[in-house]
Amino acid sequence: MAWRVSHYVAASAVVAGGMYWAASAVWAARRLPVARAIVVTDAYEHFGDSLGRREILADVLARAGIAGRDYGNLLVAATALEPRRLRQGQRFEFRRVKHARVADRVMIRPSPERRIWLTRRGGDTGWVQTEEVIPWVATRSRIEGGIETSLYDALDQAVAETLLPANERRELAWAIADVYDWEVDFTRDIRPGDRFTVLFERLESPEGERRFGRILAARVDVAKTPSFAFYFEGDSARGAFYDERGRSLRRAFLRNPLEFRRISSRFGGRFHPVLKTWRNHQGIDYSASAGTPVRATADGVVTQAGREGGYGNLVELRHANGIRTRYGHLSRFGARLRVGARVKQQQTIGYVGSTGLSTGPHLHYEFLVNGRATNPQRKSVGEGTPVPARYKTRYEQVRAALLAELLPPAPPGSPSVSARDD
Numbered sequence: 001m002a003w004r005v006s007h008y009v010a011a012s013a014v015v016a017g018g019m020y021w022a023a024s025a026v027w028a029a030r031r032l033p034v035a036r037a038i039v040v041t042d043a044y045e046h047f048g049d050s051l052g053r054r055e056i057l058a059d060v061l062a063r064a065g066i067a068g069r070d071y072g073n074l075l076v077a078a079t080a081l082e083p084r085r086l087r088q089g090q091r092f093e094f095r096r097v098k099h100a101r102v103a104d105r106v107m108i109r110p111s112p113e114r115r116i117w118l119t120r121r122g123g124d125t126g127w128v129q130t131e132e133v134i135p136w137v138a139t140r141s142r143i144e145g146g147i148e149t150s151l152y153d154a155l156d157q158a159v160a161e162t163l164l165p166a167n168e169r170r171e172l173a174w175a176i177a178d179v180y181d182w183e184v185d186f187t188r189d190i191r192p193g194d195r196f197t198v199l200f201e202r203l204e205s206p207e208g209e210r211r212f213g214r215i216l217a218a219r220v221d222v223a224k225t226p227s228f229a230f231y232f233e234g235d236s237a238r239g240a241f242y243d244e245r246g247r248s249l250r251r252a253f254l255r256n257p258l259e260f261r262r263i264s265s266r267f268g269g270r271f272h273p274v275l276k277t278w279r280n281h282q283g284i285d286y287s288a289s290a291g292t293p294v295r296a297t298a299d300g301v302v303t304q305a306g307r308e309g310g311y312g313n314l315v316e317l318r319h320a321n322g323i324r325t326r327y328g329h330l331s332r333f334g335a336r337l338r339v340g341a342r343v344k345q346q347q348t349i350g351y352v353g354s355t356g357l358s359t360g361p362h363l364h365y366e367f368l369v370n371g372r373a374t375n376p377q378r379k380s381v382g383e384g385t386p387v388p389a390r391y392k393t394r395y396e397q398v399r400a401a402l403l404a405e406l407l408p409p410a411p412p413g414s415p416s417v418s419a420r421d422d
Contacts, residue, residue, distance in 0.1 A: 044095050051090040057083040064094045065102030074106070077127040080116050081108060112136070112203075112211060136203040138213055142405065144197040151176065151186045154196065164202065164210055171212045172200065179215055179229050179241050182251035182384070184222055188284075189255075195221045199406045215241075217402040230399045234391050244403075246395055248384030252320070253376070254297040254345065257327060257365050258286050258352070282373035283326070283366035290361040292352040294327050294334075296343045297365075297376075305337050311364065312356025315349050324371075328364035329355050 049060050061071055075083075095105040104120040115132040145158030155169045164172065176198060177186050184190070201213030218229045229249055233239035241249045300317035303324070308314040311328035315337065318324050331353025343349055354361045367376035387395045 043098060045098050046093065046095050049092050049094065051086055051088055051092075053088050055088075057086060060092055061106070064092075064096070064106070065100075066106070070102070073126040074118055077129045078116065078118055080114075080129060080131045081110065085110065112205075112209075134205055136205050136211075138201045138203050140199065140216070140405065141202045142197070142199050142408075145195065147190050147194045147196065148192045151190070151196075162210075164212060168210065168212045172198070172215075175200075175212065175215050176218060176220075179218060179249065180220060180227065181254055181256070182249055183227050183229075183255065184220055185255040187256075189222050191223065194223070197406055199402060217406045219406060228403075230395075230402050232387065232391075232395050232398050234388065242387055242395065242399075243384070244399065246387040246392065246399075248386070250384055252298050253323075254295070255376075256286070257294055257297050257325075258288055258292060258363060259295070283328075283364050284376065286352075286363040286365060288352045288361065288363060290331055290352055290354065292361075292363075293348045294330065294350045294352060294363055295346045296349050297325055298323075298345050300325070300343055302337060302339050302341045302343060302349075305333055305339055308356075310357035312358060313350070313353065314356075317343065317349070322370040324366075324368045326364070326366040326368070328366075329353055329358045329362060331355065331361075 047064075049063055051057075051060055058067070058071060061067065061074065066074060091109065093107040094103040096103040106118045108116045108118075110116065113134050113136065115134065117130040117132065118127050119130070120127055141163060143155075143158045143163075145154045147154040151173050152170065155173050156166075159169050159172070176196070177184075180186070197219045198215060199217040200215045203211050203213045214231070215229070216231050220227050220229075228244040229241040230244070231239050232242055243249060294315075296317060298317075298319050300319040302315065303318045304314060304316035306314065308328075311326070313328070313330035313333065315327045315330065315333065316324060317326075327350055329352070330350035332351050334347070334349045334351075337343075337349055352361050352363050358364075365376070367374050
């Protein structure tokens, strides 16, 4: 049978297909295998360091290989960093290429709200700075509890770790003491069974960090007598605390000449540890570490600053209304302190020591009225300045709102809650 044109076309296609298949098989046999791409996930190593005692920024960076001209270039780029403000314990986070000696990135967090990143550009071209603002979110929290031993212990029991970590609970304790600096001495006035309630702001970062923000309102019951504090701002951003009647908690005299509070003896008679005899102890001894700053409890004029018998190094201040205060056993005096100088309340006038008739570091504090020793715990220092009349209505509104959060009405039959998040 004679072949048609279509038969020739089909045969040609079969032959061509076979040749293509054979050529492909030969090429595949000769083609080299291709390895999978290598993905580098840990080319860098990260490590931290901190500023040691009596160290400066250069010391920490030198340990990360950043020194000499490289250190100078970093300082030029770090315009947001204030090296002189860095304190012992400041943390630094570094990054460097594995097995390299010199770090190529530094992260410094000078405050909870800021991170500063310094990254090497490459080669010897210097560093570039990036500043990050950390967006903390504020929520309101309320705590309440009883005091049996100390304010610190009470807060540890009332505040859960999930609400505030231990170091932030200490900050909260100091803040409460600062609010009541003119009203309550939490080392002397408090007795077992006294209670506190505090409304405050808690801050949380995107990474889940938690810290204390500020106190908004508080109530402290001392000897079953309540003392309220409400935070209020007028036209300016600088607010203050006022009581339930709108009087400032700030008074003419502080309740305590030390910020770090621990009393070793009370006002009245005692057995003198050096003279080995009973004598009237005309003041209060505050036990504290040597070098603790001593502050003036009120505005006044320096009438004495020098050595005075058993007092050792003594500072005496004259105040209004015939009141004088004395601060004894000091290790040294405050800067530029001299007889005749005027001092402000809370100004540092000296430092705790053990000069004179003293068995260990402490401050002897006296409160004299018309030359007569008086117990400063029982001395009335008058009422605080009231809220200005033009702010009275606004203050009453703020106070009412804060009071509703501070002391919310409990549902009938429900147990009290020691801590909560809002």
